Amino acid sequence: MALLAAYVGVASVWPEWLARLLGTAPDGVYRHWLPVGLGALLCLSILIATIVRIPLRLRHAGAWCSHLGVLVLAAGAAWYAIGSVSGYCVNQLRRVHSGSGSEWIPTGSFYLNDAYAAYVAVDKGEPVQTPLAGLDPDRGTECSFPLAGAPQGVSIRALSCTAGPEPVLDVEIRGELWSSVARVPFVEFLGQDDMTLVSLPDVRAVRLAFSRRRLPLPEPITILQAVYLTHPGSVVPKDYRCEVRIGSDDGLVLTLDEESVLYSPNESLLVSGDELIPNSSADSRPYRSRRDVRVETISLNRPIRVGPYQLSQGIWWPDATIWADAPVEPRSTTSEAIFEGGSLSAAIIFEVRSRPGLPLILAGLAMIVAGMLFAFYVKPRFPRPRGAA
Amino acid sequence: MRVRTIIAAVLFLAAACQAAELFDESALRFAEEVDARTLSLLTVQYAGRLAVLDTVARDSLARAYGAQTIDGTAPTFAYLELYFNAGAYLDRPVIYVRERDMRRFVAAHLDEDTRKEFQRAHRLPPAALVGEDALELLVGTERAAMSDLARAGRIASLRAPLGMLSSRPEYRVPLERLSERYSSFLSVGVLRIAPAGGETWIAPDGAAAHGSDAQVSEAAAMLTSWWRLGRAWRARDANEVNRLAALWAEHQSSAAPPKPIRELELLYNRAQKATVLWVGFAAAFVLMLLAVATGRLWVRRAGLAVLAASTLALLAGFAARWVLSGRAWYLPPVMNMFEAVTGSALLGCVLALGLELARRRNYFALSASLYSTAALMFCHFLPASVGAGIAAAHGILNSPVMAAHVTVIILGHAMAGMTLVISVVYLLARLWEAAARASAGLPAGQAAGAGDAIDRCNLIAVQLAAWTLALGTILGAVWADFAWGRWWGWDPKETWALITTLVYIAVLHLRMVLPVRWRGLATAVGCVVGSAAMMFNWVVVNFILPGKHSYA
Numbered sequence: 001m002a003l004l005a006a007y008v009g010v011a012s013v014w015p016e017w018l019a020r021l022l023g024t025a026p027d028g029v030y031r032h033w034l035p036v037g038l039g040a041l042l043c044l045s046i047l048i049a050t051i052v053r054i055p056l057r058l059r060h061a062g063a064w065c066s067h068l069g070v071l072v073l074a075a076g077a078a079w080y081a082i083g084s085v086s087g088y089c090v091n092q093l094r095r096v097h098s099g100s101g102s103e104w105i106p107t108g109s110f111y112l113n114d115a116y117a118a119y120v121a122v123d124k125g126e127p128v129q130t131p132l133a134g135l136d137p138d139r140g141t142e143c144s145f146p147l148a149g150a151p152q153g154v155s156i157r158a159l160s161c162t163a164g165p166e167p168v169l170d171v172e173i174r175g176e177l178w179s180s181v182a183r184v185p186f187v188e189f190l191g192q193d194d195m196t197l198v199s200l201p202d203v204r205a206v207r208l209a210f211s212r213r214r215l216p217l218p219e220p221i222t223i224l225q226a227v228y229l230t231h232p233g234s235v236v237p238k239d240y241r242c243e244v245r246i247g248s249d250d251g252l253v254l255t256l257d258e259e260s261v262l263y264s265p266n267e268s269l270l271v272s273g274d275e276l277i278p279n280s281s282a283d284s285r286p287y288r289s290r291r292d293v294r295v296e297t298i299s300l301n302r303p304i305r306v307g308p309y310q311l312s313q314g315i316w317w318p319d320a321t322i323w324a325d326a327p328v329e330p331r332s333t334t335s336e337a338i339f340e341g342g343s344l345s346a347a348i349i350f351e352v353r354s355r356p357g358l359p360l361i362l363a364g365l366a367m368i369v370a371g372m373l374f375a376f377y378v379k380p381r382f383p384r385p386r387g388a389a
Numbered sequence: 390m391r392v393r394t395i396i397a398a399v400l401f402l403a404a405a406c407q408a409a410e411l412f413d414e415s416a417l418r419f420a421e422e423v424d425a426r427t428l429s430l431l432t433v434q435y436a437g438r439l440a441v442l443d444t445v446a447r448d449s450l451a452r453a454y455g456a457q458t459i460d461g462t463a464p465t466f467a468y469l470e471l472y473f474n475a476g477a478y479l480d481r482p483v484i485y486v487r488e489r490d491m492r493r494f495v496a497a498h499l500d501e502d503t504r505k506e507f508q509r510a511h512r513l514p515p516a517a518l519v520g521e522d523a524l525e526l527l528v529g530t531e532r533a534a535m536s537d538l539a540r541a542g543r544i545a546s547l548r549a550p551l552g553m554l555s556s557r558p559e560y561r562v563p564l565e566r567l568s569e570r571y572s573s574f575l576s577v578g579v580l581r582i583a584p585a586g587g588e589t590w591i592a593p594d595g596a597a598a599h600g601s602d603a604q605v606s607e608a609a610a611m612l613t614s615w616w617r618l619g620r621a622w623r624a625r626d627a628n629e630v631n632r633l634a635a636l637w638a639e640h641q642s643s644a645a646p647p648k649p650i651r652e653l654e655l656l657y658n659r660a661q662k663a664t665v666l667w668v669g670f671a672a673a674f675v676l677m678l679l680a681v682a683t684g685r686l687w688v689r690r691a692g693l694a695v696l697a698a699s700t701l702a703l704l705a706g707f708a709a710r711w712v713l714s715g716r717a718w719y720l721p722p723v724m725n726m727f728e729a730v731t732g733s734a735l736l737g738c739v740l741a742l743g744l745e746l747a748r749r750r751n752y753f754a755l756s757a758s759l760y761s762t763a764a765l766m767f768c769h770f771l772p773a774s775v776g777a778g779i780a781a782a783h784g785i786l787n788s789p790v791m792a793a794h795v796t797v798i799i800l801g802h803a804m805a806g807m808t809l810v811i812s813v814v815y816l817l818a819r820l821w822e823a824a825a826r827a828s829a830g831l832p833a834g835q836a837a838g839a840g841d842a843i844d845r846c847n848l849i850a851v852q853l854a855a856w857t858l859a860l861g862t863i864l865g866a867v868w869a870d871f872a873w874g875r876w877w878g879w880d881p882k883e884t885w886a887l888i889t890t891l892v893y894i895a896v897l898h899l900r901m902v903l904p905v906r907w908r909g910l911a912t913a914v915g916c917v918v919g920s921a922a923m924m925f926n927w928v929v930v931n932f933i934l935p936g937k938h939s940y941a
Contacts, residue, residue: 001891001894001895002895004891005887005888005891005892008879008884008887008888009884009885009888011879011884012879012881012884012885012930012934013881013934030879077877080876086874086875229784230437231437231438231781232434232437232438232588232589232590233434233435233437233581233588233590234436234437234780234781236436236437236780236781236782236783237783237784237785238781238784238787239784239787240784300784300785300787300872301784301785301787301788301791301871301872302871303871303874310871310874312871312872312873312874314874351873351874352874353874353875355870355876358870358876361866361876362867365863365866366863368859368863369856369859369860369863372852372855372856372859373856376852376856
């Protein structure tokens with residue numbers, strides 16, 4: 001335990017130094033085999049000590065509970081560390097040229113936090129991703145990944161990744177009689193204009209990108225309204241709040257007296273309990289949403305669930321003050337301001353995470369504290385066994 | 390006779406210390422005539438809430454001047470004197486330089502007389518910092534005449550070192566901060582003093598930005614009397630100033646908080662946000678120390694009475710801050726460093742008094758009083774570093790689980806602090822006993838008597854520290870899961886909370902495997918290590934290491 005405590009203490013104060021010493025990335029010092037091994041040894045010693053030294057009697061229930069709680073916590077934490085998926089769901093705001101203002105682009109996928117992929121698209125087609133397992137743009141590695149989505153008669157292969165402030169993936173494009181190498185820069189989140197265009201000798205063109213790996217969300221989500229609240233007369237954030245429609249992105253299906261009504265994804269809705277009321281029209285009759293479409297509010301301390309994932313407020317880009325109608329010195333007559341978009345290119349990023357093992361973790365934590373309380377304050381009330389010191 | 394001489398000497402010294410540093414005689418005479426109380430109770434929208442002008446004045450003076458009052462005048466008077474009459478102080482030492490290296494650098498480049506003055510007060514004249522824009526603003530708002538500027542322009546002795554400083558990147562940020570501090574006096578936008586309906590309050594030059602509805606227009610019209618107040622102030626017309634102050638109080642009455650709440654804020658400010666209570670806790674510590682040394686019952690009772698009275702007063706300050714902050718009922722004032730440290734002192738004392746009633750030892754009260762003295766002295770003498778002002782909390786802190794997490798953790802910190810004091814007392818008792826045995830020619834033996842009693846108290850405190858720190862860390866993990874989307878992230882704060890908890894758990898395990906004679910010593914040494922980890926987590930991690938706990 002002392003060794004583990006010393007290790008994490010050093011890792012928290014001098015992570016870069018420790019990472020250099022262990023030959024790992026600074027954020028990998030806690031995932032290195034050394035602390036994991038020390039943790040496993042600690043768990044083993046707790047298990048053995050509990051069985052060997054603590055009698056199985058009610059008097060010692062606290063010690064048993066706490067020690068087993070540590071093991072349950074360790075099991076849950078290991079499950080969480082191995083099975084958890086974390087990433088970013090990027091919601092982009094798009095200027096509408098034909099209409100007024102802007103609209104939120106529906107999102108059906110999210111970007112993984114620590115997995116990367118190469119994307120290939122032919123001409124104007126949809127990009128096809130190939131996961132680059134084990135590749136880390138922070139460290140740079142040699143690799144040889146054949147990339148999917150190449151046009152007929154052409155093979156595309158990722159050769160190496162160069163680390164640095166702007167990582168680059170070297171990609172070899174090979175035809176029957178020719179070959180070339182393209183340098184594809186890393187982009188955090190893949191936008192439509194972020195792909196590198198490579199012209200092939202036969203007039204065709206491929207677009208390449210190097211970004212985070214994308215996974216589909218169980219249901220598409222669309223932001224209906226984003227509100228940034230500040231405390232009155234201050235720039236201190238009070239809340240970041242988004243009304244999100246979860247479900248089909250073909251339009252929101254609502255029912256009124258058994259009659260289905262389709263609303264465009266861009267129409268703002270007010271939510272009152274289960275009732276959804278079109279915000280902009282004069283129609284104020286209560287509509288009820290169909291089960292496969294729901295509107296929820298995601299705000300600070302209030303994440304939402306989409307399938308196995310929890311979505312919580314992450315980054316409001318650009319800087320949050322843009323989202324308020326009051327950059328530095330609030331000038332509006334209200335502290336609540338609705339972002340209209342205008343010509344700004346903006347995005348709201350939700351943090352996505354699946355949380356396997358969390359019930360085990362919480363149970364372990366509860367067992368630890370309950371056991372301590374029993375051992376400290378209930379156990380002394382039991383009569384001591386005869387002959388005990 | 391000797392007593393009288395001493396009192397006279399003390400009074401003389403106090404009078405000498407209060408000699409006017411900044412304000413001239415006419416300003417001091419004017420301060421006596423102005424109704425500072427009415428002005429202090431005016432309401433301003435400030436830091437996300439409605440505060441009294443006294444709060445704004447104290448915060449602004451502490452930031453810019455390095456003290457909450459000038460020459461013994463009311464903080465509101467001093468603030469408004471610099472606000473309305475800024476031009477008169479362009480060449481006077483107003484801007485406090487906190488950074489020690491920068492002070493040394495500036496002093497090294499000054500002529501002899503200026504250096505002595507600067508080294509005494511550590512303050513610079515605003516003219517040495519303000520740029521052309523600020524000077525134009527001064528003239529535009531009638532807060533400086535051309536004669537003021539001409540007079541200020543003569544302090545070339547400061548311009549040279551400051552010019553050199555601005556070329557050095559490491560001093561550019563402190564220099565900019567100094568300029569900002571003075572700009573807060575120049576900028577009328579800081580003072581949102583005119584209610585304009587709903588949550589909107591308008592600053593003297595801010596009406597144009599708020600549209601032109603009826604309430605805004607009324608507020609804008611009212612603001613002309615603010616400038617009249619400024620003119621009367623510069624003309625030293627106390628009657629007109631008092632009349633306009635009363636007019637403002639009347640105008641704000643419907644939108645401002647009730648008068649008892651504003652009076653409470655004034656009282657809270659005057660009591661230095663209850664941090665002056667460190668004196669009471671220090672007195673309780675001295676009495677409890679005497680009680681431990683002499684074993685006299687009346688000394689113990691006196692010590693407990695002083696501790697209880699100080700705790701009650703601190704509780705009143707805590708409740709006042711809770712009311713004034715205007716936060717949700719489930720968010721006690723434990724949301725920043727100042728609130729956490731004072732809250733920890735309060736919780737530690739309440740628990741210690743309970744333990745004293747139950748166990749009748751002196752060590753709980755002794756340790757809690759010393760811990761609270763240190764905590765409140767820290768907040769009293771470093772208010773700017775710990776964020777003593779009441780401000781709106783970041784939205785992510787608005788959660789009952791978060792409030793429970795911080796409350797339990799700071800209780801754990803209080804217990805950790807108390808174990809340090811009890812452990813040091815135990816170690817001193819062991820040393821004392823060993824020395825006594827050696828001088829009597831007796832062989833070294835196990836701790837007995839007082840040593841055992843201290844160890845039993847320490848064990849109770851260690852158990853409390855262990856489970857409160859564990860529970861607090863767990864509540865933090867539960868909160869982080871829904872607030873940040875992960876239950877554990879190896880953030881330095883989380884890591885060191887875990888280390889601190891592990892140290893106390895290790896201490897408890899050590900007691901089970903060591904022979905009886907070594908248990909007390911091992912516990913005491915372990916507690917010193919545990920409290921060092923706690924202090925590292927609270928001070929070094931909060932102020933130096935980067936992490937996600939920066940709201941605090």
